[in-house]
Amino acid sequence: MTDLQPVLEFRNVTKRFGSLTANDAISLSLHAGEILALLGENGAGKTTLMNILFGHYRADEGAALVDGQELPPGSTQAAIQAGIGMVHQHFTLADNLTVLENITLGTESLYAWRQDQKKARAKLVAMSEDYGLLVDPDVLVSSLSVGERQRVEILKALYRDARILILDEPTAVLTPQESDNLFATLKAITKKGLAIIFISHKLHEILAISSRIAVLRRGAIVGSLETAVARREQLAELMVGVAVARPKLTAIAKGEPVLEISGLSTDGAGASTLKDVNLTIRAHEIVGIAGVAGNGQSTLADLLSGLTQRYAGSVRLNNSALPTGDPRAVVAAGVGRIPEDRHARGMVGEMEIWENLISEDLRSPDISNSGIIINSSKSKSRAVRQIEEFDVRCSGPEAETKLLSGGNMQKLILARALSRKPTLILANQPVRGLDEGAIAYVQNQLLQARQRGAAILLISEDLDELMSLTDRIAVMFHGQLSDAIPTGDRTIAEIGLMMAGQGSVTPGEERSLDH
Amino acid sequence: MSDLFDILLTAGFWAATIRIVSPLIFGTLGELICERAGVLNLGIEGIMTVGAMSGWMWVYQGGDLWGGVIFAALMGAIFGLLHAIFTVHLGLSQHVTGIGITLFASALSYFVYRMLLPDATTPPKIVPFQPIEIPWLSDIPLIGEAVFSQSAMTYLALLTVPAVWYVLFRTPVGLAVRMSGENPVAVEAQGINVLAVRTAAVMVGSAFMAVGGAFITMSWFDAFYFGMINGRGWICVALVIFASWNPGRALVGALLFAGLEALQVRAQQSVGAFIPYQFFLMLPYVMSIVAMIIMARKTKYPQALLVPFRRGERV
Ligand SMILES: Nc1ncnc2c1ncn2[C@@H]1O[C@H](COP(=O)(O)OP(=O)(O)OP(=O)(O)O)[C@@H](O)[C@H]1O
Numbered sequence: 169m170t171d172l173q174p175v176l177e178f179r180n181v182t183k184r185f186g187s188l189t190a191n192d193a194i195s196l197s198l199h200a201g202e203i204l205a206l207l208g209e210n211g212a213g214k215t216t217l218m219n220i221l222f223g224h225y226r227a228d229e230g231a232a233l234v235d236g237q238e239l240p241p242g243s244t245q246a247a248i249q250a251g252i253g254m255v256h257q258h259f260t261l262a263d264n265l266t267v268l269e270n271i272t273l274g275t276e277s278l279y280a281w282r283q284d285q286k287k288a289r290a291k292l293v294a295m296s297e298d299y300g301l302l303v304d305p306d307v308l309v310s311s312l313s314v315g316e317r318q319r320v321e322i323l324k325a326l327y328r329d330a331r332i333l334i335l336d337e338p339t340a341v342l343t344p345q346e347s348d349n350l351f352a353t354l355k356a357i358t359k360k361g362l363a364i365i366f367i368s369h370k371l372h373e374i375l376a377i378s379s380r381i382a383v384l385r386r387g388a389i390v391g392s393l394e395t396a397v398a399r400r401e402q403l404a405e406l407m408v409g410v411a412v413a414r415p416k417l418t419a420i421a422k423g424e425p426v427l428e429i430s431g432l433s434t435d436g437a438g439a440s441t442l443k444d445v446n447l448t449i450r451a452h453e454i455v456g457i458a459g460v461a462g463n464g465q466s467t468l469a470d471l472l473s474g475l476t477q478r479y480a481g482s483v484r485l486n487n488s489a490l491p492t493g494d495p496r497a498v499v500a501a502g503v504g505r506i507p508e509d510r511h512a513r514g515m516v517g518e519m520e521i522w523e524n525l526i527s528e529d530l531r532s533p534d535i536s537n538s539g540i541i542i543n544s545s546k547s548k549s550r551a552v553r554q555i556e557e558f559d560v561r562c563s564g565p566e567a568e569t570k571l572l573s574g575g576n577m578q579k580l581i582l583a584r585a586l587s588r589k590p591t592l593i594l595a596n597q598p599v600r601g602l603d604e605g606a607i608a609y610v611q612n613q614l615l616q617a618r619q620r621g622a623a624i625l626l627i628s629e630d631l632d633e634l635m636s637l638t639d640r641i642a643v644m645f646h647g648q649l650s651d652a653i654p655t656g657d658r659t660i661a662e663i664g665l666m667m668a669g670q671g672s673v674t675p676g677e678e679r680s681l682d683h
Numbered sequence: 684m685s686d687l688f689d690i691l692l693t694a695g696f697w698a699a700t701i702r703i704v705s706p707l708i709f710g711t712l713g714e715l716i717c718e719r720a721g722v723l724n725l726g727i728e729g730i731m732t733v734g735a736m737s738g739w740m741w742v743y744q745g746g747d748l749w750g751g752v753i754f755a756a757l758m759g760a761i762f763g764l765l766h767a768i769f770t771v772h773l774g775l776s777q778h779v780t781g782i783g784i785t786l787f788a789s790a791l792s793y794f795v796y797r798m799l800l801p802d803a804t805t806p807p808k809i810v811p812f813q814p815i816e817i818p819w820l821s822d823i824p825l826i827g828e829a830v831f832s833q834s835a836m837t838y839l840a841l842l843t844v845p846a847v848w849y850v851l852f853r854t855p856v857g858l859a860v861r862m863s864g865e866n867p868v869a870v871e872a873q874g875i876n877v878l879a880v881r882t883a884a885v886m887v888g889s890a891f892m893a894v895g896g897a898f899i900t901m902s903w904f905d906a907f908y909f910g911m912i913n914g915r916g917w918i919c920v921a922l923v924i925f926a927s928w929n930p931g932r933a934l935v936g937a938l939l940f941a942g943l944e945a946l947q948v949r950a951q952q953s954v955g956a957f958i959p960y961q962f963f964l965m966l967p968y969v970m971s972i973v974a975m976i977i978m979a980r981k982t983k984y985p986q987a988l989l990v991p992f993r994r995g996e997r998v
């Protein structure tokens with residue numbers, strides 16, 4: 169295969185953002201029928217490289233070549249015409265328009281007097297059957313699930329006859345089932361002669377699907393190898409630079425109950441409404457909640473974060489009632505919050521790092537004068553200390569928060585939540601979208617907090633994570649929470665069944681177990 | 684009360700409604716096009732003033748009527764370009780820029796008017812567009828007189844509604860405009876220049892606004908007065924929300940408002956003896972606020988309205 173001309177080639181691509189070199193003289197090639205996995209930590213420069221290829225960014229040096237022809241820099245249109253299709257890390261779809269509209273945009277001349285909707289629909293339907301990517305062309309994108317949206321993104325690229333398909337962390341938002349479907353589709357696509365670049369942090373996925381792996385670290389290619397000879401530990405080490413191991417739990421005596429939930433129900437109907445939830449978490453304890461997204465985990469998390477107003481039942485924190493519907497009071501009562509969506513809820517991207525870091529304690533004398541005027545020099549020097557302590561890689565406390573990579577943004581959230589030494593930590597999907605190094609970091613922080621005496625509620629869809637990190641596990645299904653029984657008393661398979669609603673989710677024994 | 688019903692049955696009332704609605708249609712559609720592309724254009728009040736002055740002035744200086752309309756549209760497009768440079772290309776606040784454009788454009792219109800006509804004491808007049816009776820149709824009782832005996836510009840306004848709808852919802856360029864207002868990144872990812880689409884939309888929308896202004900001095904009245912637009916531009920901004928960014932519903936909203944205004948003038952004469960006339964002046968505005976409150980709950984804003992787009996920025 170190597171004697172053939174590559175369909176895509178990067179030659180010495182360098183891209184700088186100010187003093188930061190996001191891509192450092194990258195050379196890479198891709199052949200037809202191949203799936204090349206691009207592996208790298210958060211902020212390694214994977215998305216940047218793809219954005220250069222697709223014309224969103226201009227390289228400072230070097231160029232991308234398709235079929236030996238240099239691509240004109242900075243032109244999305246030229247990239248599309250050269251046969252490049254990109255499924256962005258964050259979907260680029262318009263929610264209030266239909267699937268067909270999203271796909272056909274830009275495929276017809278802007279000066280045409282009419283759209284040939286019939287022809288477009290026929291082509292789309294034929295194509296989606298061909299590739300097994302079924303979606304209804306006439307529904308609004310807003311009504312689609314995440315997995316379906318991704319199908320639309322792939323169809324968008326295929327509709328324009330892409331020969332090179334780029335998928336930027338396609339599985340970060342998918343359920344395991346959806347990921348498997350995606351992999352089947354990708355295999356089918358390469359059979360038709362397309363070449364694929366697949367970006368991911370998840371080693372097992374990369375090992376399962378790719379034919380070749382290139383590892384990116386701090387903007388440079390540090391290794392390129394055939395998947396057949398690659399080993400997991402070796403990849404992790406290449407990616408991070410040192411060997412990483414995910415932390416493990418050590419035994420420790422449990423303390424007093426910190427969080428006591430009994431008979432908790434919320435208003436409304438549907439799978440995410442809580443129904444008679446009971447749970448106790450003690451000091452020095454991590455309790456995991458497993459479950460498929462949308463079964464009430466977010467409702468519980470919102471409630472404990474002080475976002476939900478009304479519920480029935482009792483929620484007690486350190487022996488007094490948890491304030492409801494008042495996030496500030498909840499934080500003051502000792503809850504540290506790691507929200508599920510760091511972009512939407514965790515941080516204000518447009519604000520500077522130090523501003524985000526003080527946003528939970530605007531009234532504290534540490535950072536403001538008599539709670540009215542923010543003392544920015546105090547706040548910034550505190551931010552500098554936090555940045556150092558939590559190893560956030562950024563240009564300083566005044567950097568715009570949205571410029572941070574996912575892992576660094578999560579460290580910032582940890583810095584904000586954990587600096588207050590909370591007695592209860594609410595960690596909702598704390599490692600989603602993070603690379604191995606960042607995952608190990610976040611998990612270590614949680615374990616340290618446990619050591620210190622915090623009670624931790626860990627909500628996750630990743631069963632491996634729950635098995636290795638929790639003292640007890642409960643399963644949530646349709647708003648009901650099973651008893652939290654010691655981790656290890658149930659197998660992963662049993663928990664998987666309970667997540668699907670089979671097996672017993674009805675509570676019963678917990679009270680006798682705890683009291 | 685029965686007086687009010689009598690008014691509703693006169694052809695004069697309906698003819699007035701259709702006349703009053705015409706500038707609102709142009710203005711509302713213009714604003715709608717801008718907002719569909721993601722740009723709020725609060726320059727509308729000033730751009731309508733520019734249109735009213737420049738179209739009229741063209742005719743007063745000896746040009747013909749349609750030439751005046753085209754000139755007004757051109758002037759509107761130029762101010763639209765100004766708005767687009769600040770908001771689309773430089774990404775400045777759309778609110779502040781829009782209000783700035785309104786202040787600047789109105790003041791400039793009055794200034795030019797005074798410069799060209801320094802000694803006019805009573806506003807000079809032109810020969811405006813005349814009513815055209817459409818054969819056959821104008822003979823229909825009530826409707827014939829109300830709808831089919833209007834000026835050419837009114838017919839143009841009514842035809843513009845389906846035309847704008849068609850372009851927005853049935854052509855590739857309309858799709859690009861709507862998508863720019865929903866998710867500009869998606870537009871760029873499909874190889875289309877978002878800044879160009881938005882700039883063009885703001886210029887075309889502004890041209891519509893200016894034609895709406897020109898209607899007032901060239902078809903409804905025959906002279907240019909200071910303060911003539913009198914908040915119609917702001918009404919158009921409200922009507923766009925009322926219409927949920929939909930041309931057909933914009934027509935309904937504009938008709939409702941125009942009808943109330945026509946009714947108000949007539950009601951002042953009949954029942955005005957008992958109720959102060961200010962009450963009637965207020966009526967259309969109160970009704971539009973009420974209608975907005977009811978309608979606005981269900982509206983779906985273009986998701987990228989007010990959001991600037993910069994190339995090469997992390998998204
Ligand atoms: N437009 C931009 N302006 C400034 N800095 C940027 C911009 N885009 C990316 N960066 C920086 O470049 C570096 C590489 O970012 P990039 O998004 O390519 O990382 P990544 O490998 O895709 O990470 P992740 O796994 O988190 O998606 C990061 O440090 C990021 O902060």
Ligand SMILES: [Mg+2]
Nearest residue numbers: 214215216257
């Ligand atoms: Mg990325």
